[in-house]
Amino acid sequence: MSEIEGKENELEVGLPPDIVQAALPFLTTDDIKNLSQTNKYYNTLLDFDHSKTLWHELFHKAFGTLRTNDEPFQCQNSAEFKTCTESILREAYPDLSWQDIYQLRAYDAKFYSWGYLKHGRLGFTGSSNSELAATSLNGPSPRFKYGVNIPTEVPWFNSRTRSRSGFCSPEDSLNAIKKDGDEIIAQVSSGGFSFQILTESGNLYSTGSTFSGGCKGPGPTGSQHDYNPFREMIHNMERSYPRITSRSSGGTVNTTGTFHGRRMSNSHPSTVHEPGERHSTSVQTTTTDRGQAQVPSPSPGRNYGGVPRTTMPAIGPHDNIYSEIEMLERSATKAVPGNNHIRRVFARNSFPLYSSSDDNLETFNDIQYIAVTSGRSHFLAMDRDNNIYSWDSPESDQGVKIEFANMPSRITNPILKIACGWNFNSCYIYKVGLVAWSEREAVEKGKSFSFAKYEIIPNTSDINGNSRVIDFACLQDNCVFYINNDGDKLWKYHHGLSQVVDLNIVGRLCKINVCFAALIVFTDTHCYTLKISNGDVDKESLTEIDIEEKVISVASGDYHTVALTESGHLYSWGVESQDCGCLGLGPSERMVNELHIGNWEGQRNIKVVKPTKIELPEEYICVSVTAGGWQTGALIIKKN
Template sequence: MNDSQDQKLSTGYDNLSPDIVQATLPFLSPGDIRHLSHTNKYFHKLLNFDSSETLWHVLYNKAFGTPYGNDEPFVAKGSGELKTCSESIMIQRYPDQNWHDRYKIRAEEAKLYTWGCFKHARLGYTATSNENLKEANMNSLGGRVKFGVNTPTAVPWNPKDEQHADNDNDDDAIIQISSGGFSFQILTKSGKLYSTGSTFTGGHRGPGPIAGEHDFDPLKAAIRELEESFHHTHQGTGGQINTTGAIGISPPSLGPHQNLYEPLEEMEAKTTETVPGNEHIRRMFARNCFEMFTSETLSFNVDQEKLNSIKFIAVVSGRSHFLAMDEERDLYSWDSPDSEFGVKLRFDGLPSKNTNPIVKIGCGWDLNCAFIYKIGLVVWNTRKALQKGQLSSAVDYKIIPNTGDVTGPGKVVDFACFQGDCIIYITNEGEKIWRYYRGVVHDLELPLEGQLSKLSSCISSLVLFTDQSCYTLKVNDGNVDIEDLTKILLDDPDDRIISLSSGDYHTVALTCKGVLYSWGLESQLCGCLGLGSPHNVINDHNIGRWESLRNMRVVKPQKIKLDNNYTCVAVCAGGWQTGALIIKE
């Protein structure tokens, strides 16, 4: 392109405000942005990967903004600079750094820390598997049995290929963490999804098939056929096991130590991907990645390229289930103890995702909710069981009326999911909350300071964020207890809570300075508050009290202190455990 051509292309473009250009950048891929930067001198300067503040701010937001899950509302309140919790914290903690440097710090230095109950290795490690864990940071009654971790502890996490460890590659950076009742879910920038521990369900059913129904499982069908074939052959022919046909594996010889399940075990080994050096964090896959679920005849082949074909952009967790959305705006549900593979969901009767994409997803105790563009809030507790040959499951959904506005005062800004059939949401109006319960919608005004901007929830706790303060109240069986409305106050008057998450009985909060606070009940010495040993909390610091032999309560928010200065950029809590992404200084 010569100068005259470039000058023609620049005409009109270089008069555009950077704000207008920046508003379109979140909808472009990094490749598209590079192409745009080569269009003319104006865009090349504005979108230069080496020097553009505008570009790196957008790239930071695209990578770490987590706009599709319930970590952030649909639209951010406040100034244009403070768009998300993570951005707010990075600006506050690194005011002299540019956005390129903030991006690198967030991608390379934010590490996963967990604390709380050890059961099922839900923390991503056990009492003996984590070299970062100190004896003083584990709660016990003086014996060998350890109940939990009482201090934020780094999780062994090194998913990078050791052969390429020196490469400047941030694809394995953790962009989102969420927590259910029995595990953590972890999402990386490359779109890989992980879960901690041995179970995410705890043996409980989530919002999957109705009681008594089960998804068709080709593995169980193959096992039955293998066993029946073995029994028939052993009793009748005494020669070979006929496993040809539907199963599609070669008949093994019937030796005295023949392992009938060898093909299944080989396939399981190929699909069991854990973080290198940590067997307690495993990668989660969707059913659609495997030939055994997609082909008419059962195949145990595993295509590694197909395993990586689905890239997730958001994950949210309920008590015993979790939900993930991929870059194509398709949803996958892990909602049953019967299967470890996510089920693709479909919404029969609704317009195509090409015209009405899913914008945001959320999980409650035993339900899911999605906001679909121009449709509104869509809620479900169950889905159809998958039959043989089916690749997606139809959702038994309901649409909350009058929630489909995309502009104006009625546009939904945020929503929170509870137990049973209860959703609470707020709109651009910002003056009241709306409660959906068993098909009926009511509005409710509350005595709050400022305009409502964000919600979060767990079981029966609702957290309300305004542009000035943070409040909690109780929601039981769809009933909002106004008398329970409580304003959360911190000891530091110059700091404020911008993110909050709750487990069964405890709460953890993140402030704009990147500091963690926790309070509530620490059950059975599980350590979920992260404030240290109960002896120190109660006897030395006088900030807690015993409620029974193993239960400790801390009433007011208390700052979590670590051995080094730190900046926390994300937090989650669930069950009897807590997690955070922390930058150590």
Template sequence: MFPLASSSCDHPTSHAIEIGLPPDIVEATLPYLSTSDIKSLSMTNKYFYKLLDFKASDTLWHELFRKSFGSLHSNVEPLESKTNSHYMSCCELILRTRFPDESWGRLYQLRALDAKLYTWGSLKHARLGFTAASNLSVSPGAINNAGMRLQFGINSPVPVPWDAGSHAPTLEDESIACVSAGGFSFQILTKSGKLYYTGSTYSGGHRGPGPVEGAHDYNLFQQMITHTEQSLTIFNGRTPRHGGLVPINTTSRMPLERPHEDIYARFEDLEESLDQRLGGNKHIRRLFTNDVLKRDTGNPNTLSVDTKTMDNVRIQSISSGRSHILALSTDGDIYSWDGPEVERGVKLVFDGLPHKFSNPILKIGSGWNYNCVSIYNIGLVVWSSRCALQENDTEAKANYKVIHGTHEICGDEKVVDFACCANMCVFFITAKGDQLWLYSNEEVHKVGLPFPDKLVKLVGCYTMLAIFTTSACYTVNVVDGRVEETSLVKLELENEDDMFVSLATGDYHTVALTSRGKIYTWGLESELCGCLGLGSRDQMVNERRVGRIENLRSTRVIKPSLVNVDNRDYVCLAVAAGGWQTGALILE
């Protein structure tokens, strides 16, 4: 259709363009164009410039908002279909509710420039993106320490230092687009497609859905180091190490020694180039894919970092399991960080399935110990392991299964959302929205739960499923691949003008977000970790009277309770929870 646009230059008026490409047709194409494509189209001629005016077009800014912050490719939001084409993401709904008179251009600016990351919970491994000592925003009252010098966790939302620096996000393109939480870390995706994680470990030393047990990826970096060591002359049965001395020939029985060249210097330089952290915050580190390490074509024993690839692989969607991370790039490739030995994301392929160009990945999701993706015209694809990388491999094969009957691409039977719980237990709903389906033990079953309204969204975690309908939110427990129907609970708020629109869970606690941007938490706060964000134990039990003491260091909150942020009327746009920690994107 675009040749019509360029041909208009030969005509005195733009009527031919307006007839061939009326505004509603152009607007319908916007979801399929990148931001740069839209900008280029707007400069083609006067007609497109007026229609796609970056200063005045509310339709354009709404579409740009959805592209940057809609999260339609992850398990945060459902997929679009004809039956929910006007569906708003949680972030869109909250901003439109709280700022009904603002333009989408202004709402885009608020989301891009004013949304800041707040975290609270366990301090182990600096998983919050800071330590109590490194973050000046942490007040003494926000630290749970039970009167002892040992610090357990942060009990109230605290802003994460996101300082400017050589590798830090400083511009609109580097604003935070999405936050996900695993068992031991947060994963932070920027608008420009860079992926970061908090703390010292994303896996906690546990295996994820990586190489099958007993297998290990070929480590090019380690092999180069080993080859370099073995290529040196060995004296006295030892290879010289960093900082050591090399013996030289002498007529004396006692050999003289002299300093040798540091054979590890170039490897240290490579490691340093891959160790990119936020300026001023050493507890937030950037993740790279395995593509960045290259062997030099002229010398196969020389390793280098492909700096061009570092920024060329842009991530558009992320999802986190207990000890692994799944990411979808803008090129439609899947990358997996899936075990303690995996420092750089491994590109995955589904051997035997059609190519990504004809059958792209539409949506990704991570379960407790496995992954699931929705592939166009194929359906839901699950896997809990992959083949190990061999020498010269650039990608690894996932050991996958396709869930039968999930391949429809349109109509009432199209799968619009799925959610992952533990042990290959996948729930999904179709565009019709009248039935909840469960894939468990390699079979698909109907779940006999009564819902008065249409099902529109699912959120899963380790042992709980959240079901959103057009008017309410429900939770139900999932144990050993089956639903405990008697545990079904409808979540309700005292404020009838508000409702839950998003939910996330950790090991034992839940955080939910309302249409007015308010945060509620409940569940078990173990070992004084502070994951509920409701203040100290004394505040929860004695002042607010929302919690009860479970044991020496654990407190339980039964009812969803409001989280306060700096005692102000805040607006939260997204929540994340994992392990013993919680995070939120809150407008400053």
């Protein structure tokens, strides 16, 4: 055989299939595509039309959310480990190929929400969603509604639907995935006042007019504030621009226009009239029909800053000194097509003004996220480069990059999982352990990040053996619950101390979930709930969840809980505050008077004690559930 023939044969072989399969989790989709085009061997092994291994791995990459506390860490020697979504789809569609399963989850899973309508937190308002029926709205009158009482589809990219049969051309399946990646919902997380939506392409969206509700999150320490280059830029421009003044009654009027209204890059502009919401004001000159500039008074007959209403000669047309900032703002305010109540959110690092780059708007797409988790008035996201960003201030809609001083390199010690508590954040760092922080330093001028003021929870750094942390959940005030691989103890860390919480339960602990008022404990055989008061677990409240089906996921809001079963069914119970509809069980009067599943507690609160099935049409199944505040959300698929 000639030397040339030998080299040609070498190009037709590669690593053994088992080695390639083991390496797939560490490769991006682009890496996999490039590998498949290396030679005939890899092209056959990674055939996008027929490879079971490939599509199984692509499914895990897109929808196997293991980077937040929605799912526990993957345990040792658990080849059969399945996420909740995977378990439900495999139960419902045992005969489908992994390619069909991927396409089903990608294109048929729609986001549904229900609960309190205020601030547009559901991703729509009472008048903006054509899917809303009159009977699905709670409220005292046709014009005044509190909430939505049944799961209702959220308008998303004009609610486009693609059938599995038309998923992609055989020439390049990966390109089809990437083309529609921003329409494919990978994960939904719920905070106290909004939902956060992560797409398969790595973009992040938030619902409504406010994610903070006007409440301070785990942001800058004390009264500190992040440096705002936009405010400084506007101030400098206004100072440098020629002014024409008119003196009257001892006062001076500046005729230079002001920046109209919103903070720079406010993703959720709104006029707000209630506590906790944001509002903005501006003083603008107007021009009369006679060509004179006029400074408006706040109200007729009143002086403005000691100066009565004054007219002055028009100064003539001039350039808008704010045009560049306004253009940047418009570019950063990207709503979902057809729905202004869901807008894309960005990190501070995405804006050129925070760096010396002159690339303008190209940096908006540089950061791609792989996980999101939400607290009461804040949320965290992690990007593909293992960086954490925190949206934690009512003053800004921009995420701040979080760094940890005196920590080892992210290359050797990556962040494996992120989680939000009620009013703090936590993450798990490889060989470091659980790290918690409730405040950070303010971002200084010239800096693109903030140092977290963190604490490391002792004895959580093991990566092997029975003491390895397999799941954790965050409450409030740096209170963290966690379980180890041995599965026989529930640990609670608070005020610098770790202690065991003794529970009279059956089975081996494998998963935990916590919210403001409830702790949910999963064992390999049972699922329990416990009440929490002021951070303390009420052991006497231990109750096994009374559902005949196997419960695999539980989400909680302030006072209500929703369970998801392996069959894709939803059950809810708890308190539906102020007639908000968060239980999803229908109109209040019907729950109490017809179905007899709830009782009035006070004037507008309904309590449902027993887990009650949320009625979905027979051809629908749920694959993911989230809850927070007074609202609930789910990803629901209509069976074909």
